[in-house]
Amino acid sequence: MQFHFSPGRRHCLAGLLAAGAGPALAQFRVEVTGVGLTQLPIAIATFRGDEQSPQKIAAIVRADLERSGQFRGVDASGVSLDEASRPDVALWRQRAADSLLTGSVTRLADGRYDVRFRLWDVVRGQDLGGQSYSVVAGDLRLSAHRIADFVYEKLTGEPGVFSTRIAYVTRAGARYTLWVADADGENSQTALASPESIISPAWSPDGQRLAYVSFESRKPVVYVHSVATGQRRLVANFRGSNSAPAWSPDGRTLAVTLTRDGGSQLYAIDANGGEPRRLTQSGSIDTEPAFSPDGKSIYFVSDRGGAPQIYRMAASGGGAERVTFSGSYNISPALSPDGRWLAYVSRVGGAFKLQVMELGSSTVASITDTSSDERPSFAPNSKLLVYATVQQGREALMTTTLDGKIKARLAGQAGDIREPDWGPFLKS
Structure with missing residues (x-):
């Protein structure tokens, strides 16, 4: 027995039918819409070495955080800082950022990539910690998702889901x-x-x-x-x-x-x-x-x-x-x-x-x-x-x-x- 779902799309509660047509693409474009009531303003500087990386780490982290609804990106264009940089917190406060993410991605001699990052509380001028990963090229996206998870948990107190x-x-x-x-x-x-x-x-x-x-x-x-x-x-x-x-x-x-x-x-x-x-x-x-x-x-x-x-x-x-x-x-x-x-x-x-x-x-x-x-x-x-x-x-x-x-x-x-x-x- 079937329950009809929506016009032109047959659905059955017992899971008896599936319909659809058209080519499926494995890559997706993420479009974020809407504005939340309380979003944390974060600046994500371009990671040193991002230009040579097969995956743009900073952009992936930014998209993850914005998609969560908990964060609002602050313009960090033209700025490249790595995890060893001591940021000018006054500059980022002036840009209305509450926090700042910096980092680097470096190709190692064995073909793997070394990904490092550091998170800063701009308001208090505090180093909130960082991590590093050595990954194959195929895991660069996963490393970016793990960075987003780290940032999300540090700033919201809740675990992030970006690496799920x-x-x-x-x-x-x-x-x-x-x-x-x-x-x-x-x-x-x-x-x-x-x-x-x-x-x-x-x-x-x-x-x-x-x-x-x-x-x-x-x-x-x-x-x-x-x-x-x-x-x-x-x-x-x-x-x-x-x-x-x-x-x-x-x-x-x-x-x-x-x-x-x-x-x-x-x-x-x-x-x-x-x-x-x-x-x-x-x-x-x-x-x-x-x-x-x-x-x-x-x-x-x-x-x-x-x-x-x-x-x-x-x-x-x-x-x-x-x-x-x-x-x-x-x-x-x-x-x-x-x-x-x-x-x-x-x-x-x-x-x-x-x-x-x-x-x-x-x-x-x-x-x-x-x-x-x-x-x-x-x-x-x-x-x-x-x-x-x-x-x-x-x-x-x-x-x-x-x-x-x-x-x-x-x-x-x-x-x-x-x-x-x-x-x-x-x-x-």
Whole structure:
């Protein structure tokens, strides 16, 4: 059974269909729009040696920080400072910067690159510390993301998410590709390519595996895929549809939607496969499960009240309580890792718009001006969302702050991109 999503874009809550067309590009252009209420002004001087580097470290760090919504770039053009420079803090205060990032990138004799940086508190004239990395050329972007993480944490007190990864799916003609990319959409690597649909990728809590639904056998089945090795295991291939995998926080269990016993119902299954245990016993469509961060609850979508709404039940199954009451059609629940927020998609006057609910107060805010939003996923620090949408006639990935004030488009020139999932923090 299908729920229709938006005009011209067929969607099924059980994850049965994926559509799209057009060539997918692995490189993205980041466009940041909007102004936050309180942004920290930071100057990022051109790193010494940046001109000769295959990756422009300072520019990548600047884009990361601005995309977070927490920072506003201060003009540092014409200034090149390295990590050993003692900056003229009066000059940077005059430019209205609160902090300053300096650094260098140097090619070593063995072909690797030495990347160094230092962060300054301009207001207090304090050295806030720095680090250095020796990396191969292919890891220069990662080193820039790690610098952005350092700056973000030093200045906000919260961990940065720039060195995390996202997964998403593209379709180009009859070819579907599951990609793993940096959090800014760059540096995409193919995890799986198939002539059949790939949908619903979901990162494991350790960031080492992806669960997803593949139609290779001409029906939806669930795989678990090692990102590092490419090896995968068939986890759910029961009679009928197998779809919508969601990881438990301990990484041992998947909640899935199966039709093996008739209608679409929720089951728990070991992440290595095995016999599933039924969680819901309704005569309705129950699908799109999402675990709460503490693992005690499962949020899911059901039409048991006559139209799709989001419900919550114990992770062991049993009775469910309705969570969404604003709007007549609410799907695609995503829980923030801090347990404070629920993101979902609501049909509003024929448009499909991203909503964010504060669970403590049940206050709901619509945070987009687009009309075909789908599949929200939280960053691991709970401060940003990634989602798919249609903007200016093109499918795209977007990130947004939770108040909707600052958005960034992670979009190929002509790519159809969908099904994003933001991966967890990776242990270094």
